[in-house]
Amino acid sequence: MPAGKEGRAVPSSQPDADKGLFDLKRFLPYLLNRAGIRLATAFSAELSRFDLTLPMWRVMAVLWHHGEQRVTDLVIETTIEQSTLSRLLASMDGRGLVARQRNQRDARTVIVRLTPAGRDLTRQLIPLALRNEGTALQGFSPQEIDALHTMLFRIFDNAAELLD
Amino acid sequence: MPAGKEGRAVPSSQPDADKGLFDLKRFLPYLLNRAGIRLATAFSAELSRFDLTLPMWRVMAVLWHHGEQRVTDLVIETTIEQSTLSRLLASMDGRGLVARQRNQRDARTVIVRLTPAGRDLTRQLIPLALRNEGTALQGFSPQEIDALHTMLFRIFDNAAELLD
DNA sequence: GGCAGATAAATGCATTTGCATTCTATTCGG
DNA sequence: CCGAATAGAATGCAAATGCATTTATCTGCC
Numbered sequence: 001m002p003a004g005k006e007g008r009a010v011p012s013s014q015p016d017a018d019k020g021l022f023d024l025k026r027f028l029p030y031l032l033n034r035a036g037i038r039l040a041t042a043f044s045a046e047l048s049r050f051d052l053t054l055p056m057w058r059v060m061a062v063l064w065h066h067g068e069q070r071v072t073d074l075v076i077e078t079t080i081e082q083s084t085l086s087r088l089l090a091s092m093d094g095r096g097l098v099a100r101q102r103n104q105r106d107a108r109t110v111i112v113r114l115t116p117a118g119r120d121l122t123r124q125l126i127p128l129a130l131r132n133e134g135t136a137l138q139g140f141s142p143q144e145i146d147a148l149h150t151m152l153f154r155i156f157d158n159a160a161e162l163l164d
Numbered sequence: 165m166p167a168g169k170e171g172r173a174v175p176s177s178q179p180d181a182d183k184g185l186f187d188l189k190r191f192l193p194y195l196l197n198r199a200g201i202r203l204a205t206a207f208s209a210e211l212s213r214f215d216l217t218l219p220m221w222r223v224m225a226v227l228w229h230h231g232e233q234r235v236t237d238l239v240i241e242t243t244i245e246q247s248t249l250s251r252l253l254a255s256m257d258g259r260g261l262v263a264r265q266r267n268q269r270d271a272r273t274v275i276v277r278l279t280p281a282g283r284d285l286t287r288q289l290i291p292l293a294l295r296n297e298g299t300a301l302q303g304f305s306p307q308e309i310d311a312l313h314t315m316l317f318r319i320f321d322n323a324a325e326l327l328d
Numbered sequence: 329g330g331c332a333g334a335t336a337a338a339t340g341c342a343t344t345t346g347c348a349t350t351c352t353a354t355t356c357g358g
Numbered sequence: 359c360c361g362a363a364t365a366g367a368a369t370g371c372a373a374a375t376g377c378a379t380t381t382a383t384c385t386g387c388c
Contacts, residue, residue: 022290024229028297028309029207030222031316032200035323037243039193042326053344058194065188071367079201084345086368108353108366126186133192138322144315145192151312152195155300159199162206162299217374235337248375250338272336272383 028155035136043132050121055080055088060097060114060122061129068113070103097121192319199300207296214285219244219252224261224278224286225293232277234267261285 024030044054055078062077063069071089075082089112092098097118103109114122137145188194208218219242226241227233235253239246253276256262261282267273278286301309 021287022225022228022294024225026313027225027293028300028312029200029203029293030225031313031320032196032203033222034243035316035319036193036196036200038320038323038327039196042323043193045327055344058197061186061188061191061194064186072365079198081346082366083347083368087344090368106354106366110367123185129191129193130186132326135326136192136319136323139318140315144311147308147311148192148315149190149195151304151308152199154303155199156195156202158302159202159206159300162296163202163209219374236335245376246336247338247377251374254338270336270384274337 032155039132039136043129046128046132047125050125052121052125055084056092056097057125057129059085059088059092059112060118060125063098063112063114064119064122064126068111070109070111072109074112092118196319203296203300207293210292210296211289214289216285216289219248220256220261221289221293223249223252223256223276224282224289227262227276227278228283228286228290232275234273234275236273238276256282 040054043057047054047057058078058080059074062074066073066077069077071082071085074080074089075085078085080088089098089100093100096115098112099115101111101113103111140148204218207221211218211221222242222244223238226238230237230241233241235246235249238244238253239249242249244252253262253264257264260279262276263279265275265277267275304312
């Protein structure tokens with residue numbers, strides 16, 4: 001390779017025509033992913049001061065909101081894979097954040113709920129979570145926020161048909 | 165499930181007052197995350213037929229769009245952690261999808277680019293990616309899509325200040 | 329020039345993840 | 359009712375991940 005070519009910003013091998021097929025800056029999965037990861041990373045850092053991980057917080061937030069749930073319900077609500085969640089719940093149980101209990105009515109299922117300690121911790125975390133969200137939404141009008149919520153719901157619903 | 169926990173009577177759940185503090189259904193990080201994960205999961209399934217993972221596709225998409233990049237630039241563009249990306253690039257290099265080359269101007273850095281084979285594969289994948297996006301955005305007007313893009317950019321920018 | 333400090337990428341290692349499978353319990357068809 | 363099929367959760371295991379550190383290079387200052 002000739003000297004002086006290395007490190008140039010744009011390679012000659014990429015015709016402009018190619019690029020036109022696909023504009024990353026207008027590609028929804030990309031925009032969604034990077035916004036989501038950035039928010040997640042920032043909040044993870046805050047959670048680490050409580051010795052918590054983001055998936056733990058997600059479980060706690062869902063249990064706070066919905067009350068006790070079966071593991072399968074939590075899989076759906078948290079978007080965490082089933083085996084991952086099973087182990088996460090075992091560790092959260094070990095730390096006294098949640099309690100697991102076989103369901104009397106259907107002993108295949110396990111009911112998960114926040115312990116009082118878990119609830120207290122969640123109560124502490126909620127203001128931090130809302131502050132994070134507030135920063136992310138700086139400069140948004142209430143109408144914009146509503147519209148955004150609605151669109152994210154629609155995307156979630158639309159994307160359901162992409163699964164199997 | 166550890167033995168001895170079944171049937172324990174745990175007083176149930178959630179005073180209504182608690183719930184009011186925090187409405188998950190209007191919590192941006194939650195809505196963002198679940199929409200993103202669902203789209204990602206769906207596209208991962210398509211990619212598996214090409215023996216590719218989603219992070220590989222992200223790298224390919226960024227290189228397609230931006231042309232050759234340093235590893236550090238790819239970290240930023242793909243939101244993939246540096247050590248993870250370093251290993252991912254090694255594996256993509258081994259499979260002939262990308263080429264890595266020490267930068268002549270600054271030998272600390274490594275320039276990454278799509279190989280011709282990587283470019284061909286990317287060209288094949290783009291229509292699939294756009295079809296996925298199209299499904300997710302079914303029923304959206306062009307104005308809504310524009311507004312969504314803009315808001316996701318703003319969130320990404322706003323969230324930057326959360327990362328000290 | 330030479331060294332202290334900074335920057336880029338790679339690597340060691342423990343943890344997390346996810347697919348495939350297993351184990352237990354329930355439901356359904358005869 | 360009984361056995362096969364199904365459903366829910368846990369687990370084995372290999373792969374992916376991320377933090378902390380290392381290795382290599384560069385930059386600025388004297």
